[in-house]
Amino acid sequence: MVHVLNTTDFSSVPISMTWLLFIVGAMVAGFVQGLTGFAFALIAMSFWVWVLPPQIAAPLVVFASVWSHIISLSNEQKHPHLNKTLVLPYLIAGLIGVPLGTYLLHIIQPETFKVVLGIFLLLWCPVMFFSPAFPRLQQSGKLADSLIGFLGGILGGLGGFCGSLPSAWVMLKNLSKQQQRYVLRHFNFGIQLFTLLAYLLQGTLVIQLWPYMAILLISVSFPAILGAKLFYKISETQFKHTVLSLLFASGGFLIFNTLL
Template sequence: MTSQEMTFLIIGGLAGGFINGLAGFGTSLFALGFFLTVVPAVEAVAITVAISVVSGLQGLWIVRHSLTQNPRRLARFLFPAILGIPLGVASLKQVDVSVLKYLIAFFLILYGGFFTFRRNLPKIDRPTPFIDCTIGFCAGILGGAASLSGALPTMWCSMRAWPKYETRAVLQPFNVTVLALTALVLAWGGAYHQRTLLQLCIAMPSAILAAQVGIIVFRRLTDDIFRRLLIAICLISGTVLLLREIL
């Protein structure tokens, strides 16, 4: 393994771990580009998924109390998503994934761009169980079809007037569960062979360390700033996704 490969693996781990520790999601959009520079696509995705899960497990600890306070809220997102993942995988032969990614990128940019520069953020504080279940189900389909399970829940949760810990108590376990299932599928397909595990051993320590730094920053954010951060990340994520598809 060359020094260039090691450098990009470490930088990717740092970028992905930090954003996961800070926001509870976004590892793929911030780390995958670095990994793809030196690693084949399947291996890069396998590494990204693994560090997403490990970084996410660290983040789960800081929202453990919020998880136990409102488990039904998380269940409304998570259980429909698990049902949607197989449908997303099954639709791969019928759906043009590139068109789907362009569509999601467009909505992320539109949503993030519109609300990033607004003084007042939307505050939906009434219970919306049907919408929560629908968002979760659609997110599961997008996850199975294009590995974009986090887009819809992030946009929806950033519109809710929830404290930052409650918001993260939905996003973090949601993404960890979906990505853990993805990792199992990749492992079943043989993605984690000897070379991938070696690359993972190089990227993982930096991801774990950076996630801890991101968690420290998260603790210092106010609820309002955290919501604005989620919206800004939607804008950045949409832009990165669009540029990746174009290039």
Template sequence: MDSAFFLIVCIIVVVAAGFIQGLTSFGFALIAMPFLAKVIPLQQAVPIVVILSLCTNLMVIVDARRHVDLKKIWILILSSLAAAPLGTYLLLLLDERLLKAFAGVFIILVAMLQLLGKSFPVKREKLAFVPVGILSGLLNGSISMSGPPVALFLSNQRVGKDTFRANITAYGIILNVITICTYAYSGMLIKPVFTYSLWLVPSMLIGVFIGIKAIRRLNDQWFRRIALWVIMLSGLWTVISSL
């Protein structure tokens, strides 16, 4: 592939992914990974996306820091981290395609119900974070899909856009840091990973900046609908990738 065309494609994709992340606080990997994995070796594309995701999350948390409620989500974080190793073990027991298909269909159905106006608010929210965190950890450890279960739960609880963005971003930062440490230990953070990441950071910054500016023009209702559509796309892509 021509190097100039390669660079242009990567920049456009990362700007779009950064915009979605700045707008909804998740979804960067959903947009960036399928394209970058086509032009960069997968062993390099995966850590590049995680590094850029960490950068996007840090930008968003600066904007949403006043709304972070760690007292509420610490249970979610701990239960997710505890379940992640079990997710890896689950991957050894079950076929990856089966896991992806099941998770994708489940996410699509739940997101669709919420888009149709069906929600089931949980009164004991802190307690509910335990199974949500476990599900997120299992999916993260098995098929690297931690965000949608948390996003669906926050949407089901009708959480306002500021609290939604702040809490899911704080959660994402912790997972990003742990994942990057894992990659460093396994020797995946090689020179091309840092080179590509540095080249793509400016376009990522532009996308996130535009997304953060755009979110201020949306009310909670429109934000929730956009977030649910992004979740549905992630579920649809997961199903397609399992075929």
């Protein structure tokens, strides 16, 4: 029997606060993914990890991320100069990595999950914030892209974090804003859709999760539409710095809370 949104065996947070964190996390993450094409899992988990074990949060975050991608893609403007060859090396390798991530999901402990997520956020955010230039990385080819895609697939299977490494990579490669969003949006959608199917086949999407999936459909939809429409109107640099600051603080709080 799966305990869904039951804090008695995972957190001392009251039920009302659990629902608040669950819904607010979904709304904020939906908006950010609609705007940037990635980071749903990172932001949602920054809220949900306090009240949900990873075995419950992971399938919910993947489901909500897939839904927000569907909404965002339906509101995306067409760009003829962007084509599938840009994202295929990431996507093909990422699909290979997903099964390993879904396997790790069933053996990882909640406290370990918190520490790993917190450390990753503390290391990843400064790199993304300063965006240092590395000429050799900018000249790297499809093999390096495939390796990043494979690692992203593992993180996707582990809990929907497939966009974390690719987002840092495409920025370090100094791709244009449109290219970055194109790679991240289509890679994340493909990997998370495959991960969702893997969860379904493995029995991870148990019937007890369905009511909360319905709530996610409502909570994510409008913020994702708003984010997708604001992409072409808001300064990417300012928004990126705001999001990274929030994620960095979340990583610090996760580590602090775990070590107490």
